[in-house]
Amino acid sequence: MGADEAGPDTSAQDTSAQVWRARAQDLEARLRDAEARLEESEDTLAAIRQGDFDAVVVEGPNQERLVYTLENADRPYRVLIEQIQEGAVTLGPDGVVLYCNRRLAEMLALPQERLAGQPLGRFVLPVHAETLARLLEEAKDSPVREEVAFASADGADRPVYLSLSRLERRDDRPLLCGILTDLTEQKQHIQALAEANARLLAESRERERIEEALRQSQKLEAVGQLTGGVAHDFNNLLTVIKSSTDLLKRPDLAEARRTRYVEAISDTVDRAAKLTGQLLAFARRQALKPEVFEVGAALHAVADMLDTVTGARIAVIAKVPDEPCYIRADLSQFETALINMAVNARDAMAGEGTLTLRLDGRRPMPPIRGHAGSRSSGFAAVSLTDTGAGIPPDVLLRIFEPFFTTKEVGKGTGLGLSQVFGFAKQSGGDVDVASVVGQGTTFTLYLPQVEAGPHAGHGLLPEERGPDECGLCVLVVEDNVEVGRFATQILEDLGHTTVWATNAEDALAELGKDPRRFDIVFSDVVMPGMGGIALAHQVGTLHPELPVVLTSGYSHVLAQEGAHGFDLVQKPYSVEQLSRVLRKAVTGRRASGESAGIAG
Amino acid sequence: MSADEPQPDASGPYLLRLFVAGTSARSLRTVETLHGLCGTHLRDRYALEVVDIYQQPDLAQRDGVLAAPTLLRIAPPPARRITGDLSDEERVLRGLGLTASPGGADGR
Incomplete structure (x- = not known):
């Protein structure tokens, strides 16, 4: 705008000033208008800041007006996703986390803002x-569900x-949305359950094992008690008969006197016959008399003897080598x-077939049921071979167990083969x-073979009879009336004098x-009161010069501890055995003043 | 945003904080865009935090963020703030102080 063009007149100058003034006013x-609008805008911003609006009006892509409510209509769903106790995630097509809720951040132990924008695969x-x-x-094609684990x-x-x-998504590639359920507790529960289950199984197996062991020991206890009891009673009867x-x-x-003896035998046999029903051939606790x-x-x-046992239709054949073969065992x-x-x-x-008894000397013992066996040819092998039905393998494993039997009730005790087993083991075979x-x-029985010793024969030392010249005075201690009567009778018949006490206390008084x-x-060893072994110890202390001979049919104490150095x-x-032991004890004591060994 | 500002040290680590609002379409798209953009122009020289202002309003308040989406450049200094439409890649790069040419920003 040039002032020169208007000319130098004042009116033109006035006009120019007016224009400028008008412009300044404008x-x-x-x-003022802008200030006012700024103030309005600031007021609006402040109102927005302070949350004083419920809705705003915005321009849509086609210049249309849209109303946005600030309190979103979808708020309940958003809060649901935010509060749910499962991890929730929205993923881009490449697996990048675009949105996640707080629970997912907790599951991964990460600040929530560090999760979005990262690939989930990380x-x-x-x-x-x-x-x-x-x-x-x-x-991307169809919903999937699977278990995975995150670090x-x-x-x-x-x-x-x-x-x-x-x-x-509208106008864009589809995304993925996912829910992640934490399985940690569930896994812990499953593991705890599995562990508890394993523990229960182990305990029940242990329990079964213990119960089996208990049953086994109860069996053995029963065998021992039955055998011990029966043997004790029976031996008392046999003593009467033998004497x-x-x-x-x-x-x-x-x-x-002859009539009395015969009657005694007859009565005793009747009583013994009742006992045979219970008599067991086997007790592992039985004290053996090896010879x-x-x-x-x-x-x-x-x-x-077997001919009478097996019957006429079974042929019994014995195959024995010419060379003598000695063993040391209880005959x-x-x-x-x-x-x-x-x-x-x-x-x-x-009831029909052939039974072959065979002896082979100087044999090694093969490995048997897990035992190593022995290569030294030091065993007598005694075998019995039948032509019978045979034994199935599952039964074969159990035949030596006490009370195991395949026979009908009343036909077998199940103790026969366990006696064989017990005898073989106790004899070192x-x-x-x-x-x-x-x-x-x-x-096949494998028994350690020995050289023929001085005791060879049937166990009894060759004895010359000579008790009559002794004329000993014997203190007999025996609680069983019949055995006591016969013991004194025999000793008196042998030429000794006797004093009979029925228990150890009375004997000490005598x-x-x-x-x-x-x-x-x-x-006797087994008596009510202090018993024979304690008596023997007492006598040894009070009257060391007086020999003691013990007698017993069966005794736990003797089986476990031996005869404590006393003659037995x-x-x-x-009668011969008794007189021999008595004489040996008396002469031994007189000769050396020492306690003699156990009588054979 | 001005051309006469000193160029930030583009070789140093970038710490970016993006504020979005829940699972809205714009929010999801913005996160997707930012992730792609950073991967292209900053490779592994950046850390991106994404804050949902619904779930972490305290973080929005701390940074004085009024609306979403908003992108903050925390590092390198000086701090920068870009609000509104972040789908314009060139605008975002300018706002972050990275040259518009991908080659120029990439090379350093």
């Missing part, structure tokens, strides 16, 4: 990376159940073992069995009266 007005355990990638891919920032593994599905028969052999016996004997002769003797137990095996063979053959179903069974009138004390004569004893 600008002032516009400024937090998964490496072993599950492939699985997650596959799920992300599959979820929580606190170092823990976080197993989750992840479900993913497609989330459609009577020995005395009956004496030529100079008065008729009245050296020739097996061949014993085998022949048993074979002869009567040996015979019992053979009979038990023979009875078994008879039943297996149903073992028993093997081989069986073919339908062909037969062979039992000794207290005049100890020097006795030459020897002959005492086992029931049933023969």
Whole structure:
């Protein structure tokens, strides 16, 4: 705008000034207007800041007016997602977290703002990376659900159940939305359950094992008690019979006495017959009386006897080598073992067949039931072979168990073969069995072979009779009236004098009266009161010069501890055995003043 | 935002904080865009935090954020603030002080 063009007149200048003034006024007005609008805008902003509006009006893409409520209509759903106790996530097509709720951040132990904008795959355990990638891919087509585990920032593994599905977007590629359920507690519960289950199983197995052990020990306890009790009673009876028969052999016996002995035998046999029902051939706790004997002769003797046991239709064959073969074992137990095996063979053959008894000397013992065996050729092998039904393998494992039997009730006790087993083990050997179903069974006893010793024979020392010249005074201590009566009778018949006390306390009283009138004390072991062993110790202390001989049919104490160094004569004893032991005890004591060994 | 401002040290780590509002379409799209943009122009030289102003309003208040979406450049200094539409990549790059040419920002 040039002033020069208007000319130098004042009116033109006035006009120019007016124009400028008008412009200034216009600008002032516009400024006031702008200030006012700014103030309005600031008021509006302040109102927005202070939350004083409920809604705003905005311009849409086509210049249309849209009303936005500030309190969103979808607020309940948003709050639901924010508050839900499952992890919620929205993922881009490439697996980047676009949105997540607080629970997911807690599960991964991360600040919430560090999660969005990151690929979800960054937090998964490496072993599950492939699985997650596959799920992300599959979820684009159809919903997927699978278990994966994330590495929580606190170092823990976080197993989750992840479900993913497609989330459609207007005018854009679809996204994925997912829910992650924390399985940590569930896993812990499952593991706790599994552990509890395993514990229960282990406890129940342990319980079964203990119960089995208990049953086994109860069986053995029963065997021991039954055998011990029966053997004790029976041996008392046998003592009466044995003594009577020995005395009956004496030529100079008065008729009245002979009749008494015979009647005693008859009565005793009747009572013994009742006991045989309970008599057990086997008790592992039984004290054995090992002696050296020739097996061949014993085998022949048993074979002869077996004919009556097995019946006429079973042929019994004994194959014994010419060379003598000695073992050291309890002869009567040996015979019992053979009979038990023979009875078994008879039943297996149903009464018809061939039973072969065979002896082989100088054999090694093969490994048997997990035991190593022995390569040294130091065993006598005694075998019994039948032509019977054989034993199935599952039964074969159990045949030596006490009370195990395949026979009907009343036909067998289940103790026969366990006696064989017990005898073999106690004699330092073992028993093997081989069986073919339908062909037969062979039992083989392996027993340590020994050289023929000075005690060879049938166990009894060759004895010259000579008790009559002794004329000893014997203090007999015996609680059983019949045994006591017979013991005193025998001793008197042998030419001794006797004083009979029925218990250890009475015996000590007798000794207290005049100890020097006795030459020897002959005492039972098992008696009411202090018993024989305590008595023997007392006598040893009070009257060390007085020998003591103990006698017993069976005793726990003796079986467990031996005879405590005292002379012992086992029931049933023969007259000869008794007189020999008494004389040995008296002469031994007189000669050396020492306690003699246990009588053989 | 002005061309005469000193260029920030583009080789240093970028700390960016994005404020969005819940699962709205714009929010999701903004996060997606920012993630892609940072990956392209900053590679691994950045840390991006995404704040949902619904769930963490205290963080919005702390940074004086009124509306979403808003993007803050915390580091490198000076702090920068970009509000409104963040789908314009060039505008965002300018706001962050990165040159519009991807090659120029990338090379350093």
